[in-house]
Amino acid sequence: MHFDHTLEGYTVSNKFVNIRTGEKMFFSIFTLFIAVYTQSPFLLLLILFTMSSITIWSGVRIKHYVEMLMIPLSFLLPSIFVLAFLRGSEPVLTFSLLGMHLAMMREGLELGALLMMRSMAGISCLFFLIMTTPIAEILDTMKKFRIPGIVVELSFMVYKLIFVLIEEMESTKIAQYARLGYLRGNRIKSLSLLLSSMLVRSLEKAQNMEMALEARCYAGKMPSLKFGRETESESKVHVISPSLILIILFDACLLVMAVEGGV
Amino acid sequence: MSGYKDEEDIKRDAEKMVEVQDLWFSYNKEKWALKGINMELIRGEKTVLLGSNGSGKTTLLLHLNGILIPDKGRIKVSGNYLSYTKKALTEVRKRVGIVFQNPDDQIVAPIVFQDVALGPVNLRLSDGEVKNRVKRALNELNIEELSDRKAHELSEGEKKKVAIAGVLAMEPEILVLDEPTSGLDPQSSEDLITIIDSMYKQNDNMAVLVATHNVELAYEWADRVIVLSEGEIVKSGKPYEVLGDEKVIKSGRLAMPRVLRIYKGIEMAACENPGVPPRSVEELLKVMKGNLRQ
Numbered sequence: 032m033h034f035d036h037t038l039e040g041y042t043v044s045n046k047f048v049n050i051r052t053g054e055k056m057f058f059s060i061f062t063l064f065i066a067v068y069t070q071s072p073f074l075l076l077l078i079l080f081t082m083s084s085i086t087i088w089s090g091v092r093i094k095h096y097v098e099m100l101m102i103p104l105s106f107l108l109p110s111i112f113v114l115a116f117l118r119g120s121e122p123v124l125t126f127s128l129l130g131m132h133l134a135m136m137r138e139g140l141e142l143g144a145l146l147m148m149r150s151m152a153g154i155s156c157l158f159f160l161i162m163t164t165p166i167a168e169i170l171d172t173m174k175k176f177r178i179p180g181i182v183v184e185l186s187f188m189v190y191k192l193i194f195v196l197i198e199e200m201e202s203t204k205i206a207q208y209a210r211l212g213y214l215r216g217n218r219i220k221s222l223s224l225l226l227s228s229m230l231v232r233s234l235e236k237a238q239n240m241e242m243a244l245e246a247r248c249y250a251g252k253m254p255s256l257k258f259g260r261e262t263e264s265e266s267k268v269h270v271i272s273p274s275l276i277l278i279i280l281f282d283a284c285l286l287v288m289a290v291e292g293g294v
Numbered sequence: 295m296s297g298y299k300d301e302e303d304i305k306r307d308a309e310k311m312v313e314v315q316d317l318w319f320s321y322n323k324e325k326w327a328l329k330g331i332n333m334e335l336i337r338g339e340k341t342v343l344l345g346s347n348g349s350g351k352t353t354l355l356l357h358l359n360g361i362l363i364p365d366k367g368r369i370k371v372s373g374n375y376l377s378y379t380k381k382a383l384t385e386v387r388k389r390v391g392i393v394f395q396n397p398d399d400q401i402v403a404p405i406v407f408q409d410v411a412l413g414p415v416n417l418r419l420s421d422g423e424v425k426n427r428v429k430r431a432l433n434e435l436n437i438e439e440l441s442d443r444k445a446h447e448l449s450e451g452e453k454k455k456v457a458i459a460g461v462l463a464m465e466p467e468i469l470v471l472d473e474p475t476s477g478l479d480p481q482s483s484e485d486l487i488t489i490i491d492s493m494y495k496q497n498d499n500m501a502v503l504v505a506t507h508n509v510e511l512a513y514e515w516a517d518r519v520i521v522l523s524e525g526e527i528v529k530s531g532k533p534y535e536v537l538g539d540e541k542v543i544k545s546g547r548l549a550m551p552r553v554l555r556i557y558k559g560i561e562m563a564a565c566e567n568p569g570v571p572p573r574s575v576e577e578l579l580k581v582m583k584g585n586l587r588q
């Protein structure tokens with residue numbers, strides 16, 4: 032699956048294309064801040080649920096959403112699992128492994144669970160943004176809000192290169208399976224080969240892309256969608272739109288709950 | 295040789311759009327990728343750079359707009375030596391448009407018109423001008439109907455055309471294409487060449503350079519052919535002079551164009567030389583018919 036192509040497909044044809052980029056960015060980022068701030072599991076779950084259902088409702092296929100979610104999850108889960116052994120003093124589960132006594136702690140587990148929910152809620156906020164808004168529009172809006180050019184340009188490069196990395200990983204893995212990698216006994220070797228070849232190929236691809244961009248005098252500007260044929264006249268949307276009111280209402284509620292719930 | 299140049303040479307000097315002088319380059323200081331290249335591109339001329347895989351075609355092209363910096367030697371574009379400051383490079387890249395070998399490396403925006411607009415937008419042209427240029431570029435390549443398509447959904451041939459349009463929208467004086475026909479079926483290749491041809495006829499101030507290993511294309515289409523092998527130019531000149539030379543073909547690890555091979559066979563059998571050798575199958579057939587009638 033070409034994640035970036037699938038994504039870009041969604042960003043240009045979803046139920047929210049006509050909502051202003053600024054609003055969507057505000058919604059996503061403000062909610063993200065609440066997810067970072069709050070300590071309430073209920074609120075985190077609420078954010079996760081609303082954000083992911085809105086995103087899926089806008090037109091993203093559940094299958095793709097879950098697949099995308101698996102990427103950060105595969106990094107998160109192991110570290111959170113380890114956390115359960117490190118924090119706290121009240122063991123809930125003890126066992127020994129290779130002569131070591133290991134104990135899972137209640138406090139560590141709770142912290143891990145909260146962290147997990149927080150990360151998922153945060154990810155769902157960002158997913159909403161990148162799945163409903165073309166990257167060019169996001170970058171444009173960042174510029175409008177006077178975010179330094181270097182940050183904007185870096186964001187674009189990171190955005191592009193994450194996908195290059197994922198794609199290379201997929202295709203290298205297929206090539207390895209085809210040549211009988213990952214059989215018993217050579218998993219580790221296959222894995223290290225995968226990583227090194229993935230890195231080399233991604234770098235190569237990134238370099239080619241950079242050269243092609245340079246050749247076209249790229250200076251950090253992504254053309255926005257307004258350059259398409261006879262555009263719908265520069266839309267005269269009112270500053271206060273129904274979508275904005277909804278967004279503000281929703282975020283205000285979250286904020287009140289976060290503050291009321293106590294820190 | 296006497297010290298004066300004939301008229302054609304003088305005219306040629308005036309019309310030099312790119313001059314490469316004794317260019318040496320190596321990626322890793324172990325092996326030279328280019329060894330003393332001398333080359334020029336002339337206004338209104340179609341030049342084909344021929345070479346097998348790894349001969350250094352792409353490396354050479356990347357020097358023409360300052361993406362790679364020579365270890366030794368200099369490059370002149372429109373009479374000025376390249377300098378590698380940011381401002382000078384932007385100027386050069388406006389003049390020299392390079393279409394890359396792999397369109398997937400070049401097409402970065404999700405929608406076709408958006409990608410075509412990338413160059414003009416970054417040149418800080420006005421919105422109206424950007425729109426005009428996008429329209430014109432798509433029109434010249436006959437792909438207006440692709441304007442709103444998602445770039446990744448296009449076929450290989452369509453992607454190539456979009457990549458070319460993206461470069462054309464910057465209105466370069468020198469158009470450089472790296473392997474434009476690789477990965478295309480014969481019909482699409484021919485269509486693409488026809489399009490490049492008509493484009494080039496419309497802008498008679500242009501110089502076109504195509505890098506390829508397709509000898510048939512070089513023979514039939516080029517005004518001038520340059521053969522590159524292991525980083526060195528084996529020979530450059532008129533298609534027949536270069537590609538009719540067995541030694542050049544051999545050291546360039548190429549194959550002689552079919553028309554030329556057949557023609558040489560006939561020529562030997564008929565033991566006479568009826569002038570200019572044919573460049574296409576049609577021309578060859580004409581020669582054969584003529585010979586049969588005699």
Ligand SMILES: Nc1ncnc2c1ncn2[C@@H]1O[C@H](COP(=O)(O)OP(=O)(O)OP(=O)(O)O)[C@@H](O)[C@H]1O
Pocket residue numbers: 321322327345346347348349350351352353354395507
């Ligand atoms: N980024 C790089 N780093 C190191 N060596 C390189 C790099 N790119 C190319 N080379 C080497 O430089 C030489 C010339 O390569 P180049 O890509 O210019 O050939 P080419 O004629 O374009 O070949 P092809 O027809 O396969 O595209 C080759 O030996 C190649 O291995």
Ligand SMILES: [Mg+2]
Pocket residue numbers: 351352353395472
């Ligand atoms: Mg090449």
